[in-house]
Amino acid sequence: MDQRVHDHAEVLVDWSARIEAGDDVVLRVDDGAHELAVAVAEALGERGANLLATYASDEIEAAYLRGHDGDFEENPGFEVAMLERADAVLSLRGASNTAERAAVAGETRAAYRKSRAAIRELRMDTDWVSTQHPTRAHAQQAGMGIAEYREFVYDAVLRDWESLAEEIARLKDLLDSGSEVRLVADDTDLTMSIEGRTAVNSAASVAYDSHNLPSGEVFTAPADPEGEVSFDVPMTHDGARIRDVHLTFEDGAVVDWSAEVGEQALESILTTDEGARRLGELGVGMNRGIDRFTDSILFDEKMGDTVHLAVGRAYDACLPEGESGNESAVHVDMITDVSEDSRLEIDGEVIQRDGRFRWEDGF
Numbered sequence: 001m002d003q004r005v006h007d008h009a010e011v012l013v014d015w016s017a018r019i020e021a022g023d024d025v026v027l028r029v030d031d032g033a034h035e036l037a038v039a040v041a042e043a044l045g046e047r048g049a050n051l052l053a054t055y056a057s058d059e060i061e062a063a064y065l066r067g068h069d070g071d072f073e074e075n076p077g078f079e080v081a082m083l084e085r086a087d088a089v090l091s092l093r094g095a096s097n098t099a100e101r102a103a104v105a106g107e108t109r110a111a112y113r114k115s116r117a118a119i120r121e122l123r124m125d126t127d128w129v130s131t132q133h134p135t136r137a138h139a140q141q142a143g144m145g146i147a148e149y150r151e152f153v154y155d156a157v158l159r160d161w162e163s164l165a166e167e168i169a170r171l172k173d174l175l176d177s178g179s180e181v182r183l184v185a186d187d188t189d190l191t192m193s194i195e196g197r198t199a200v201n202s203a204a205s206v207a208y209d210s211h212n213l214p215s216g217e218v219f220t221a222p223a224d225p226e227g228e229v230s231f232d233v234p235m236t237h238d239g240a241r242i243r244d245v246h247l248t249f250e251d252g253a254v255v256d257w258s259a260e261v262g263e264q265a266l267e268s269i270l271t272t273d274e275g276a277r278r279l280g281e282l283g284v285g286m287n288r289g290i291d292r293f294t295d296s297i298l299f300d301e302k303m304g305d306t307v308h309l310a311v312g313r314a315y316d317a318c319l320p321e322g323e324s325g326n327e328s329a330v331h332v333d334m335i336t337d338v339s340e341d342s343r344l345e346i347d348g349e350v351i352q353r354d355g356r357f358r359w360e361d362g363f
Helices: 003-016 034-046 057-068 077-085 106-115 117-124 135-144 148-155 161-177 263-270
Strands: 026-027 050-055 088-093 129-132 180-185 189-194 200-202 217-218 222-233 233-238 242-251 252-263 277-285 307-310 331-337 345-346 351-352
Touching: 003 034, 003 129, 003 148, 026 034, 026 077, 034 050, 034 088, 057 106, 077 117, 106 117, 106 263, 135 148, 161 200, 161 217, 189 331, 222 307, 222 331, 233 331, 242 263, 263 307, 277 331
Parallel strands: 026 050, 026 088, 088 129
Antiparallel strands: 180 189, 180 345, 189 222, 200 217, 217 277, 222 242, 233 242, 242 252, 277 307, 307 331, 345 351
């Protein structure tokens, strides 16, 4: 086994999930992530954790959804019981076919997501972390050969996370003390309130309320967006390609939308429920170890010189104690490249211009 697979497992178990002896760990394994799962299982055993491995294949889920009549039982008790007991849920992505769910009707996928709202909340109450093993399917989606893609993945995952956390903290402090953010770029002029919000230093560890590996972003939960925004980075959602999205916000909600490609899929997202037309996240990518777009949100939203917004659910970590943020069965990130002709302002002060922060050379 490539030593980097073991290194990936060590970072996941120790830095990201902070697993300790006696922890009850659910390991969700995609069909192409077997090798990483073996390395993670070994690391969990060495730390004296308790392991329950489950098979989280997109192909199996798609087959189940195609066969179902769409009247899903809400939050099945056996899965609720498992998550109520779990201390951590580690999700190892690694699909053998990234478009496996494309043939499942959008309304079926939406009904399934809605039926599992409590399960989703229970998982997010654990020390959950999602990561990705490099597979040929993801390499093909990224437009790379498998050897090149492995180099890309490990450059993003195996890095000095403590140093990156210190850099991310600079932007977190600015967002925490700010009241309003304005994003200006091509076909984009959007203002959002961040009053009373707490930004998350997403440095790939639950110790920072960060749950993705790789990570490398700072994000918060904006409110009351007004204006318009374009997203020029292509994405694949539930197997459907979506490109060149434009959203218009009035009174805090999307009132008009378009996409050059995948407009029906975009509409399916935005009409999932009432909260799907409101923002749940504003994120700024800061991981310069990710140097190209790969059509994988796990990597693309962390890339330096990008800003992303998510429609749907807001994360509790960004909200004041006792306050509920935007609620939805979806949380879908969309990305815009801010490397040219753009600026990000906090309370009227430019803190990022053409992708460079005010503390970086070239600002």
